[in-house]
Amino acid sequence: SQQGExxxxxxxxxxxxxxxxxxxxxxxxxxxxxYRQNSGRGLVHLILIxxxxxxxxxxRLRVTLDTSKKxxxxxxxxxxxxxxASYFCATESGGGADGLTFGKGTHLxxxx
Amino acid sequence: AAGVIQSPRHLxxxxxxxxxxxxxxxxxxxxxxxxxxxxxxxxQFLISFYEKMQSDKGSIPDRFSAQQFSDYHSELNxxxxxxxxxxxxxxxxxxxxxxxxxxxxxxxxxxxxxx
Numbered sequence: 001s002q003q004g005e006x007x008x009x010x011x012x013x014x015x016x017x018x019x020x021x022x023x024x025x026x027x028x029x030x031x032x033x034x035y036r037q038n039s040g041r042g043l044v045h046l047i048l049i050x051x052x053x054x055x056x057x058x059x060r061l062r063v064t065l066d067t068s069k070k071x072x073x074x075x076x077x078x079x080x081x082x083x084x085a086s087y088f089c090a091t092e093s094g095g096g097a098d099g100l101t102f103g104k105g106t107h108l109x110x111x112x
Numbered sequence: 113a114a115g116v117i118q119s120p121r122h123l124x125x126x127x128x129x130x131x132x133x134x135x136x137x138x139x140x141x142x143x144x145x146x147x148x149x150x151x152x153x154x155x156q157f158l159i160s161f162y163e164k165m166q167s168d169k170g171s172i173p174d175r176f177s178a179q180q181f182s183d184y185h186s187e188l189n190x191x192x193x194x195x196x197x198x199x200x201x202x203x204x205x206x207x208x209x210x211x212x213x214x215x216x217x218x219x220x221x222x223x224x225x226x227x
Contacts, residue, residue, distance in 0.1 A: 033215060042116075042202060042218035043155065088154060099145045099168065099204075100216060102154040 006089060012109040019076045021106040023089030024069075030092045032065055032072050033100065037086045046074075046087075079110045114138055116219035118203050124225045125193050133188040133222045137205030143167070144186040145216065146178060147202040155202060161186055190224075198226045 007022040025032070031050045035043040049056045049065045049072065056063050062075040076083055086107045090100035117136040125131050137144050143162045147155040148171075157170035161180035172178075175193075180186045190197060200223050204216040 035218075040200065040221075040223070042220045043204075043216075044218070045215040048215060099147075099157045099160050099170070101157065102147075104154045 006087075006103040006106045008106055009104065010107045010109070012111060013079060015079060015081055015110050015112050017079055019079050019083070019108055019110075021074045021087050021089075021108070023072045023074070023103050025072075025089075025091045025101075025103070026070065027091075027093050029067075032063075033090045033092070034061075034063060034072075034074050035088045035090060035102075037088065037105070039086075043088065076108075079108075081110050081112045084108060084110045116203055116205050116217050118201075118219035118222050120222060121220065122223045122225075124227065126227050127193060127195065129193050129226075131190045131193060131224060133190070133201050133203075133224070135186045135188070135203030135205075135219060137184055137186070137203070138207070138217055141205035141207045141217070142184060143206045144180055144184070145204045145206070146172075146186070146188050147204065149200045149202060149221075151199075153199075158188070193226045195226050198224060200224075 033048045034046040036046050037043045047058045047061050047063050049063050060077045065072045086105045088102050088105040090102045092100050119134045145160045146158040149155045158172040159169050159178050160167040164180045176190050178188045200221045202218050202221045204218045206214050206216050
């Protein structure tokens, strides 16, 4: 069953604007991770937030986690054309060997 | 730095044929994961291995099998291919015994097209 659902499915903004993507999940988690994927390419890890953390920053990225609402958001500030990609949240619930459960992703388009 | 290597990059097969996808994890990574991603879809977990033993199984069809070898590389074997098997197949690896809380490193994927 689908764990992470992302919102919106597609987002188009102007370069320089901020982009916010949301993710909801269903079960309890150990951590939530965000990955980026350029078209037809592999996924690249962006940031990880643990279940006991509420907010985390990495460069232009800011991620929040609300375990009571089972939701997370990824904010990309001062967007650039190179940020155009699909962004997926992925949750980890069990032991490490269980891998990650991915959401459906948000396709972000940054218009120059 | 070495990354996860997958081969082949592209593969074209006909229905009912077999295919073998290979994955070479980052050196000293002992946990390997396989994912399937259909067009416009999210990656779906297929199977994982830790220290050459199967760890967990996801939505992997019975027609597929996989294994991890002594050098930690992994192969995904797919038989009786169907049109619906056309997808991007990713391998990912993780170190520290696949410890929870560590990020996964993904390969560039194998694009399988079944005609």
